[in-house]
Every structure is written in C-alpha cells, then in structure tokens.
Amino acid sequence: QVQLVESGGGLVQAGGSLRLSCAASGRTFSTSTMGWFRQAPGKERDIVAAIKWNGGSTYYADSNKGRFTISRDNAKNMVYLEMNSLKPEDTAVYYCAAQKFQFLFRLARSDFGSWGQGTQVTVSA
Numbered sequence: 001q002v003q004l005v006e007s008g009g010g011l012v013q014a015g016g017s018l019r020l021s022c023a024a025s026g027r028t029f030s031t032s033t034m035g036w037f038r039q040a041p042g043k044e045r046d047i048v049a050a051i052k053w054n055g056g057s058t059y060y061a062d063s064n065k066g067r068f069t070i071s072r073d074n075a076k077n078m079v080y081l082e083m084n085s086l087k088p089e090d091t092a093v094y095y096c097a098a099q100k101f102q103f104l105f106r107l108a109r110s111d112f113g114s115w116g117q118g119t120q121v122t123v124s125a
Contacts, residue, residue: 002026002098002114009094009119016086022079022096022116030074033099035112036081038092045109052105059107086123093118
C-alpha cells in the first residue's frame, strides 16, 4: 500500500500555472503507475494524467494535452503535475493516486487503489 499527500493547489487566474506535488510513502511506489485525477462539484472523478512506474510512458486526457505535464522522481518518492495555460474549467479537487498492482499501466479509476486527500485548484476567469 502507498500513502499519498498532495500539495500545491491554490487560486490562480486563467492563463496561469500551478505545480502540484504528491509525496508518497510505501515500498511499492517505484514499481507502481501513478496518476492524477480531478473532481469538480457534481461531476465524476476523472483521470487527468498517468505515468508508468519507470517514467517510460505517460497518458494525458485530451482536455489537458499540451498544457499539463506529469513527472516523477522515484529517488524522492514524488510525483508532480505541472499545469500551464489554466482555464476556469480546470477548477476541481485534484487527487494523486497509485495503481493497485505493481508493473501495470492501466487508466481506469478502479485500477487505482491508494488515494491522497486531494488539493483544491481554483482558476478564476
């Protein structure tokens, strides 16, 4: 099991940038795919981006491509989400998540078994 703590959320104007960080603890971090999800009020929790355990592959939701970058530092047990050109529709609680099983790269919410508490991102128009 991986324990996760997000940070870096806040209020930003449209067009601005934020960098979210996720600190992980647990023996399986370096062998687990990590993801960022977000949930806006009244909406489902959707995947934003994911990164393979070795950083070799990444995935981005269509709405984020070209604006967001996911990265990880296995030596520091950290995952990051760099968000640029933010839009009001990016407003949501952002969650860091770890895949349930090691050495898999799957993108469904049900494939992720460990979640952080979430960090609020608010983008004003």
